[in-house]
Amino acid sequence: MRKRHVSDIILELDITMLSVNDIRKKYDKTSLVKGSDYDEHIHGCMICMEPASFPVRCTTCKLLLCKSCADKCMKQMRRCPKKCTEDGKWKLMQEKPFNIELNCPYDKRCEEKIFPETFNDHLRSCSFLPEEYRNVKFEDELKK
Numbered sequence: 001m002r003k004r005h006v007s008d009i010i011l012e013l014d015i016t017m018l019s020v021n022d023i024r025k026k027y028d029k030t031s032l033v034k035g036s037d038y039d040e041h042i043h044g045c046m047i048c049m050e051p052a053s054f055p056v057r058c059t060t061c062k063l064l065l066c067k068s069c070a071d072k073c074m075k076q077m078r079r080c081p082k083k084c085t086e087d088g089k090w091k092l093m094q095e096k097p098f099n100i101e102l103n104c105p106y107d108k109r110c111e112e113k114i115f116p117e118t119f120n121d122h123l124r125s126c127s128f129l130p131e132e133y134r135n136v137k138f139e140d141e142l143k144k
Helices: 006-016 020-024 067-076 119-125
Strands: 056-058 092-094
Touching: 020 119
Parallel strands: none
Antiparallel strands: 056 092
C-alpha cells in the first residue's frame, strides 16, 4: 500500500470543497453570449461586468446589477455603489430577465438553452461536464 503525502490529502480536500463560483470564475459569461442582441450598457451588471443574472435596478439612479452583486453591495456598503442614496436607504426593483442566451462553456456540441439565471446550474449538470469536475461535491451539496 502506497503512503499518501499530505499534499495529496490537501488537494482532495480542496476539490471536495469546490463551489460553483470556483468553476464559474474560470468562464467569462460575456464571451459566451449567443448572437448579437447583447449590449453590455443595457444588459450588463455594473459590478461583475457580465450579463445581469436575476437583474435588479437601483430605484434612484437606475443602475443595473445582478441580484447576487446587489446583495454583496448591500452587505458591504449598505447603499448603491454609485452612492446615490444614504446609508441603509437603498431600494431595488426586480427587472424582467433579458433572455440573453449563452453558449455552453464546456463544449460547442451542448444544445441546452443557458441563460445568466441558469448558468451556475448548468456548470454542474451539463452532460459535457469535464472529467475533473465529475466527482466534485459542491459546497451546497456538502451542507445537506
